[in-house]
Amino acid sequence: MQGSSFRRSSVAGLPAGSGSALPALLLVGLFFIVPVVALLLRSVTDPEPGLQNYAALFGSGTYVRVFLNTFLVASVVTAVTILVAFPVAWMLAIMPPALGSIVFGIIILSMWTNLLTRTYAWMVLLQRTGVINRALMGLGIIHEPLPLINNLAGVTIGMVYIMLPFMILPLVGTLRAIDPMTLRAAALCGASPFEAFRRILLPLSLPGIAAGGLMVFVMSLGYFVTPALLGGTSNMMLAEMIAQTVQSLLNWGLGSAAAFVLLVVTMALYAIQLRLVGAKRAGGGI
Amino acid sequence: MLLDYDRLGWLRVALVGFTAAVAAFLLLPVVFIVLLSFGSSRWLAFPPPGWTLKWYQQLLADPTWIDAALTSARIAAMAAILAVVIGLFASFSLVRGEFRGRQVLRGLLLTPMVLPVVVFAIAIYAFFLRIGLAGTTVGFVIAHTILALPFAIIPITAALEGFDKSIEDAAIICGASPLQARLRITLPSIRIGIFSAAIFSFLASWDEVVVAIFMASPTLQTLPVKIWGSLRADLSPVVAAASSLLVGLTLCLMIVTALLRRKLSR
Amino acid sequence: MTRPFLSIRAVRKTFGAFVAVHDVTIDVPKGEFLTFLGPSGSGKSTTLYAIAGFQDPSSGDVLLEDRSLLSVPSHKRNIGMVFQRYTLFPHLSVAENVAFPLRVRRRPDGEVKRKVADMLALVRLENFADRHPGALSGGQQQRVALARALAYDPPILLMDEPLSALDKKLRQEIQAEIRRIHRETGVTILYVTHDQEEALHLSDRIALFREGRIEQIGTGEDLYLRPASEFVAGFIGNSNFLSAEHLQTADGASTIRLADGSIVTGVKTTTSFGQGQKVRMMVRPEAFRLTPGPTSAALAVEIVDTAFFGDRRRVVARTAGGDEIDVRPTSDAKEADSTAPSGQRIFFDPASAFLFPA
Numbered sequence: 001m002q003g004s005s006f007r008r009s010s011v012a013g014l015p016a017g018s019g020s021a022l023p024a025l026l027l028v029g030l031f032f033i034v035p036v037v038a039l040l041l042r043s044v045t046d047p048e049p050g051l052q053n054y055a056a057l058f059g060s061g062t063y064v065r066v067f068l069n070t071f072l073v074a075s076v077v078t079a080v081t082i083l084v085a086f087p088v089a090w091m092l093a094i095m096p097p098a099l100g101s102i103v104f105g106i107i108i109l110s111m112w113t114n115l116l117t118r119t120y121a122w123m124v125l126l127q128r129t130g131v132i133n134r135a136l137m138g139l140g141i142i143h144e145p146l147p148l149i150n151n152l153a154g155v156t157i158g159m160v161y162i163m164l165p166f167m168i169l170p171l172v173g174t175l176r177a178i179d180p181m182t183l184r185a186a187a188l189c190g191a192s193p194f195e196a197f198r199r200i201l202l203p204l205s206l207p208g209i210a211a212g213g214l215m216v217f218v219m220s221l222g223y224f225v226t227p228a229l230l231g232g233t234s235n236m237m238l239a240e241m242i243a244q245t246v247q248s249l250l251n252w253g254l255g256s257a258a259a260f261v262l263l264v265v266t267m268a269l270y271a272i273q274l275r276l277v278g279a280k281r282a283g284g285g286i
Numbered sequence: 287m288l289l290d291y292d293r294l295g296w297l298r299v300a301l302v303g304f305t306a307a308v309a310a311f312l313l314l315p316v317v318f319i320v321l322l323s324f325g326s327s328r329w330l331a332f333p334p335p336g337w338t339l340k341w342y343q344q345l346l347a348d349p350t351w352i353d354a355a356l357t358s359a360r361i362a363a364m365a366a367i368l369a370v371v372i373g374l375f376a377s378f379s380l381v382r383g384e385f386r387g388r389q390v391l392r393g394l395l396l397t398p399m400v401l402p403v404v405v406f407a408i409a410i411y412a413f414f415l416r417i418g419l420a421g422t423t424v425g426f427v428i429a430h431t432i433l434a435l436p437f438a439i440i441p442i443t444a445a446l447e448g449f450d451k452s453i454e455d456a457a458i459i460c461g462a463s464p465l466q467a468r469l470r471i472t473l474p475s476i477r478i479g480i481f482s483a484a485i486f487s488f489l490a491s492w493d494e495v496v497v498a499i500f501m502a503s504p505t506l507q508t509l510p511v512k513i514w515g516s517l518r519a520d521l522s523p524v525v526a527a528a529s530s531l532l533v534g535l536t537l538c539l540m541i542v543t544a545l546l547r548r549k550l551s552r
Numbered sequence: 553m554t555r556p557f558l559s560i561r562a563v564r565k566t567f568g569a570f571v572a573v574h575d576v577t578i579d580v581p582k583g584e585f586l587t588f589l590g591p592s593g594s595g596k597s598t599t600l601y602a603i604a605g606f607q608d609p610s611s612g613d614v615l616l617e618d619r620s621l622l623s624v625p626s627h628k629r630n631i632g633m634v635f636q637r638y639t640l641f642p643h644l645s646v647a648e649n650v651a652f653p654l655r656v657r658r659r660p661d662g663e664v665k666r667k668v669a670d671m672l673a674l675v676r677l678e679n680f681a682d683r684h685p686g687a688l689s690g691g692q693q694q695r696v697a698l699a700r701a702l703a704y705d706p707p708i709l710l711m712d713e714p715l716s717a718l719d720k721k722l723r724q725e726i727q728a729e730i731r732r733i734h735r736e737t738g739v740t741i742l743y744v745t746h747d748q749e750e751a752l753h754l755s756d757r758i759a760l761f762r763e764g765r766i767e768q769i770g771t772g773e774d775l776y777l778r779p780a781s782e783f784v785a786g787f788i789g790n791s792n793f794l795s796a797e798h799l800q801t802a803d804g805a806s807t808i809r810l811a812d813g814s815i816v817t818g819v820k821t822t823t824s825f826g827q828g829q830k831v832r833m834m835v836r837p838e839a840f841r842l843t844p845g846p847t848s849a850a851l852a853v854e855i856v857d858t859a860f861f862g863d864r865r866r867v868v869a870r871t872a873g874g875d876e877i878d879v880r881p882t883s884d885a886k887e888a889d890s891t892a893p894s895g896q897r898i899f900f901d902p903a904s905a906f907l908f909p910a
Binding site: 017018019020021022023024025027028031032034035036038039042084087088090091092093094095096102103105106107108109110112113114115116117118119120121122123124125127129130131134161164165175178180183184187193196197200201218221222223224225229239242243246247252255256259262263266267270274 | 287288289290291297301302304305308309311312313314315316318319322329330331332372373375376378379380382383384385388391393394395397398400401402403404405406407408409410411412413428429431432435439489492493495496499500510513514517521525526529532533536537539540
């Protein structure tokens with residue numbers, strides 16, 4: 001019904017109903033916006049005004065390789081996560097609830113378990129003498145231990161593990177919103193299961209795949225802990241490089257410039273995601 | 287028929303098998319770490335040559351681990367309380383407010399969740415170095431409250447959007463003052479959202495590593511920083527013991543959450 | 553003359569340049585059941601919210617027993633209200649919901665218990681006291697809301713489309729409940745609806761709203777039998793409109809020429825029309841007959857369709873001018889059986905027709 005709300009005059013000078021957001025706005029403004037902007041300014045003022053930090057960043061083969069590697073890892077992780085998550089989400093959407101709740105429980109347990117704990121487990125599992133290599137050798141599949149850690153393989157396994165819940169959970173929502181009747185109709189129209197999948201189910205779930213995939217990609221781009229522990233020195237990712245530049249090299253100018261690049265890319269992709277799913281649903285992974 | 291569980295035929299066998307494999311993959315590290323923490327091998331051999339509790343004894347005998355856990359709990363509790371209270375106020379404005387830029391404000395308050403933590407970490411670290419809050423509990427709490435805020439705002443706004451404003455109007459017309467109506471009717475009605483907000487914000491701080499690595503000082507260390515330090519040094523089984531306790535804590539939290547939700551939504 | 557119980561005086565509400573309510577004035581005697589009827593956006597709900605205190609009128613006043621309510625905040629107006637949606641407090645039991653207004657008024661425990669029992673008896677939900685709202689049907693929830701709104705004996709009960717979320721059968725059931733409760737408690741009720749049947753069924757008087765103004769106020773019979781305008785005639789009951797040209801009027805009875813050239817005399821009118829002025833003639837579907845009476849006028853039509861409704865028959869006819877006419881003869885339903893060839897005639901008493909300006 002039109003205007004069934006109270007329209008009393010608001011606190012002087014403030015737009016109606018905005019007053020109670022003030023503490024949050026102050027907090028985020030003072031301790032989030034100000035520090036981040038100050039950091040970005042530092043990228044063009046430290047050690048002296050100018051764009052030399054960006055020139056150094058894009059002029060050096062080392063740093064360009066870090067950028068490329070970051071995009072490579074994020075792309076691989078996103079692709080694998082989508083491929084693994086889709087069938088699981090599909091089943092979770094239609095499974096009997098009793099069975100589904102077990103899988104949901106496992107997903108939540110994995111998601112809520114401390115990030116370092118999970119990464120630590122993978123470090124032990126994947127090491128040269130770890131369980132996985134021993135098992136594969138024991139089965140006679142391989143004769144030499146595979147290099148599974150401190151390289152792209154390790155980072156991918158660890159990151160996919162962490163990202164899966166963020167892909168599966170929203171995708172279940174998308175798939176549940178699809179009316180099973182449409183697929184029954186497709187079958188009656190003569191579509192084989194493969195055709196029905198290609199022409200109906202996949203297109204209808206594409207918005208969810210795109211939104212989830214974008215979220216996973218964005219999160220992977222800036223991820224620090226898992227790549228730092230499971231990746232190798234030769235394929236360092238951007239977040240680790242930023243931390244190292246600031247913490248070990250104390251090169252704040254260069255670190256800030258790299259942080260700015262990461263921020264711009266992330267925010268641009270976030271903006272695309274907002275357009276895809278709307279501001280309300282963004283970041284619905286929790 | 288692709289969305290009819292009973293009519294998938296052989297496809298169902300394949301897909302259910304795949305789902306089970308993924309579930310096993312998700313469960314593997316968690317179970318593995320718990321088993322490992324009881325193994326006697328210093329070198330984390332698996333299956334372990336024998337079973338022991340000595341890693342737990344070492345863990346509990348080491349005051350730095352206990353200190354770190356208490357510090358984490360203290361900071362996470364404060365950050366969660368602040369995030370829920372500030373987030374609750376902000377949510378009323380975001381859901382009920384009638385002003386331009388409401389969506390922009392929402393986007394702004396949720397940004398800390400989207401921005402890579404490492405960017406925020408070095409930014410707030412530099413800022414706190416300048417104003418003298420680096421390495422202090424206050425600084426920790428402020429930084430973690432900002433990171434936890436989106437995790438408080440999302441469930442509370444969702445609950446508030448699902449709550450019919452007419453119910454609050456009804457309370458007022460029944461004679462409750464606007465404040466009474468909010469305290470006695472609206473807040474109890476959205477308690478599941480507030481409860482989720484508290485859990486999520488607590489976890490956001492409790493598990494936070496990146497900001498903590500920068501903010502930590504030799505005298506102020508959270509649990510994740512302590513684990514991080516140990517991981518970088520060596521893969522000691524003591525970390526497995528600590529991790530197992532964290533898994534146990536997560537399980538408890540899940541059970542408590544499930545029970546409370548069932549009780550609250552009755 | 554006795555002072556009105558509730559007096560709405562020249563209430564006006566604007567939202568920016570949009571005028572939602574134009575100077576509405578109504579006096580309501582104690583114990584009356586008054587319905588605000590009108591299409592959505594006609595200002596009926598806005599007027600109700602001004603009385604509830606959810607919206608402050610831009611100008612005008614609302615007086616209860618001669619005291620202005622406007623400076624009183626909603627929660628101190630002591631008004632009862634039932635909303636469009638079920639507004640039960642989801643975390644409180646049925647009894648606690650009904651007790652809520654008494655608890656915030658800090659009434660003693662004994663009185664609260666007694667009153668809650670009385671109210672639940674009034675809405676016939678004694679056995680549901682300990683249930684939670686989620687376990688009730690929509691109709692039961694609205695009855696609890698009614699009990700809650702009446703628990704503190706408010707002098708006025710506002711009802712904002714309380715039945716719109718219910719299905720048809722339930723709606724009729726609760727309408728009967730509301731009538732009974734109005735009879736038993738004697739509370740003054742202001743009721744908002746867009747459903748004319750509901751308004752006719754429930755109300756002592758109906759105020760018909762249109763674009764922020766009251767088009768007509770009166771009993772259901774007034775509005776049905778003596779509509780003040782084409783809008784009222786069209787909104788209350790079913791009606792057919794035929795274009796015509798006014799020829800002359802004498803003693804409140806007019807002579808007109810219909811589009812097909814036929815002349816009709818003795819049409820009732822309250823307005824004065826010029827000669828040759830374009831007019832619209834309204835005839836109720838049940839005023840048509842399939843056989844001529846002593847004073848009836850004839851209309852040449854083509855029968856398009858007939859349908860059987862059990863208690864009556866419905867005929868759709870088309871005039872030479874192409875207008876479709878809804879015909880529901882009451883007494884001679886049998887005759888509609890004879891399927892009519894093109895060129896058949898239907899009949900009506902001109903005294904039961906109305907003229908409005910085109």
